[in-house]
Structures are given as C-alpha cells and as structure tokens.
Amino acid sequence: MKTQRENSRLTTADRLVLTAMRLFGEKGYGSTSVADILREAGANSGSLYHAFPTKQDLLVAVLGLYRDGIEPMLLEPAWTGVDDPIEQIFALLASYRSRLEATGCTYGCPIGSLALELHEPDPPVREALAVNFDGWVSAVEGRLLAARDRLPAQTDIRALAQFVLTVMEGGVMQSRTHRSLQAFDAGVTVLRDYFQRLQTPPPTPDSTERS
C-alpha cells in the first residue's frame, strides 16, 4: 500500500508533500508524526521546517494537491470511455468503490476523513477542505447541467450535485465502519433509483384518475 518510494527526482519539498499526502490518507493527520514523514520521504527535520514552518502548513499543501488533482487524477481516469453525463457521475462513484474494494474497505475519501478527524480546524485548513468539496461538487454539477434536458425543469442542480457527494461520503463512512461494500452499494443503488424517477415524468393530473 506504499508506493515504491516517492520519486527521487523531485525536490525534497515535493517529496515531503507527496509522502505526507500518502500517510495522512493512510493513517490520518493526527496519527502521522513528522518523524514518520521524514523517515518515509528520506529527509531530515531541517529540510521539512525549511519549507513548511509547521505540520499544519504541510497539511494545507497536501489539500492543495488534492484540489489540483481532482480533474487529472480523479475525474479523467473515471470518465474515459463513458460518454453519458449521468453515467459519468456513477463512474465517479464507482472509482470510490474500487478504492474501498482494493483496500478492504479501509480507505475511502481522504478529504472526508480529514474533515471529520479535525474537529476544530484552523481557518486555512477548513477552507482548503471546503475548496476540495466545492471542486468535486462543481464537477458533478457540470455533468448534471449536461443532462439538464433529462431532469425536471425545476430541479436544483447544485443541490443535487451536493447530494451526490453526500451519498458518496455517507456510504464510504458506513462501508469503512462495517468493513463491507454493502452499505456503499446500497446507497448507489438507491441514488440510481432516484435518478431514474427524476427522468420519468410523473403522471399528468388528468391521468391519475386512471390508476
């Protein structure tokens, strides 16, 4: 579960951020010590504190990496070969499922984990988390806009995009706790049912008397 060793062609600062990103994702922020990061990155204390005054600054840098990686590292791989915008949303969810499955339901969404681990994060950290959520939601919103003609006219597109994130995060939380994909899958299935109902026009007023 650890990459062969963060590419040694990078600068020390970059290696430290990448190592921190991996360890924060694996063990969380609080349980990752600066000493862990230094050891795994093959760096020394002085180098880290030269680039990052505090451990928290390192966290903010990691969250920036996640943000910048949403498009190339998350969306692009998930969407190749999938054309339908709504199916792209479910392909995104499937990528989280793969991650859960590949790790025995121990790793889900690193942003969500950090968001709940840090109860009272300092403003820059909280903002960086919020920016990550916003970026994710905006990507889903874009897919919904592309499928707008298949959704009821009065649909709140932004709220529906947030709802997709909600379903992903809630499902990941339960699957990690139960160490089973069942809860995540159940959530996706229900969400799919909802999308199907959204795309099915309701009975017209004068047709209700037929049933």
Place this chain on the structure above:
Amino acid sequence: MKTQRENSRLTTADRLVLTAMRLFGEKGYGSTSVADILREAGANSGSLYHAFPTKQDLLVAVLGLYRDGIEPMLLEPAWTGVDDPIEQIFALLASYRSRLEATGCTYGCPIGSLALELHEPDPPVREALAVNFDGWVSAVEGRLLAARDRLPAQTDIRALAQFVLTVMEGGVMQSRTHRSLQAFDAGVTVLRDYFQRLQTPPPTPDSTERS
C-alpha cells in the same frame, strides 16, 4: 457547552464515562487527553485506571452509552408529537439540524466523527461503532415498515433506511466543513423529494403514450 458538572451523585466510574462522552464529542478521541477527562470529572488517575485499564476501554464504554441512548435520548425526544412514520424520520433528521444550528455547525453526529477519526480502530471499537449505526438504521427501518403500504412494493426497506443515515452523515460532514446549514438542508430537501416520488405511482405502461 459543558453541563454544569457531571452529576456528583453518580459513581466515579459513571462520572468518568459521562465526562469522556462529552469531551470525545466536543474535541474528538485523539485530542481529548486522559488528563482532560480527570480534571473535568474531578477524579484522579488511579480511579480511572481502576475502572478502565486503558483509554480505549473508556471509549468502548462511551459507545455503549450512545447505543443505549438511541431510543430514550434521541428517538423519543425527536418523535414526541409526530405521528406519521415518515415524518418521524424527518423529525429525526431535524434533531441533527438543531444540534448543528445550536453549535454553529461544529457538532454533528459523534458516532460519524469517531468513525472517520479512527482510521484503523481495534476490533472492539469498530464493532461498537457498527452497532451504533445498526441501531440507528433499524429504528428508521421500523418507521419505513410502518409506512410500507405507501412505498413501492419492491422497495428494499433496509437499504432505504441505510440511505437515510447516509444522507444525514454526508450532510453533517459538509455542513461542518462549510460551517453552514445549507448543505445539510439541501440534502434533506432532496431526500424529501425522493420520498415524494416514491409515494407517487409512476405512469402505467399504457399511459406513457399519452404524454
């Protein structure tokens, strides 16, 4: 945000668990030190370790309290005066909203926070978290069963109950991160729309040609 002082008529062990419950909820498990708990409970180190060999044993006891409190502390207050089973589900969600609102969106669901804070919890802790989720889901499932005749016959009741938990936890996570009720409210609104659609029979096959 702190009770006037955990009732001094209780045994020391009980006072310690109640204090730990409060502090774990406020600051998380990792950020609450044993010294914090001792100070706030007005107890000494020896008393704690006499009753609980480790801090983790204290956590398991706290999770047991949460489990036992679902019915009397959570459901009963939320459901008084609400008769409709589906409205009881939304009343339960409203109780989480109240908690978010009362705390400036800093406290949501203590179980969910712990579930994501503890990345690789020891088996007894993970089980205790899972038991809490199960108890919550079963309560919602009971309400859905009471409303079964208003839902499509093929509805997976258990999965739908899990979905309600998913929506609550995902909404709480985002609202805490954004420090705004908007995301939570949006999730509840979308969920309500879904329930309405579930309760609206779809067009019969031979009526589709009318539209």
Place this chain on the structure above:
DNA sequence: GTCTATATACGGATAGAC
C-alpha cells in the same frame, strides 16, 4: 476505591554547523 507522585515514550519544533 481513591490518592499523589512519577515512569517512560513520543510529540512538534528548534539550533546552529556545514
């Protein structure tokens, strides 16, 4: 069962030479 005092480890962060 409760008290005080303390063992022991590890945390983040720093100093100052090179």
Place this chain on the structure above:
DNA sequence: GTCTATCCGTATATAGAC
C-alpha cells in the same frame, strides 16, 4: 538547503501508600 543533535511539553499509563 540540508545535516545532527536536542529542547521541552504532553501523552498514556503505573506504583504504591492510604
């Protein structure tokens, strides 16, 4: 920019008298 050595606070847990 990177190195080694280390400061200093706080963490969980324990010892042993009462």
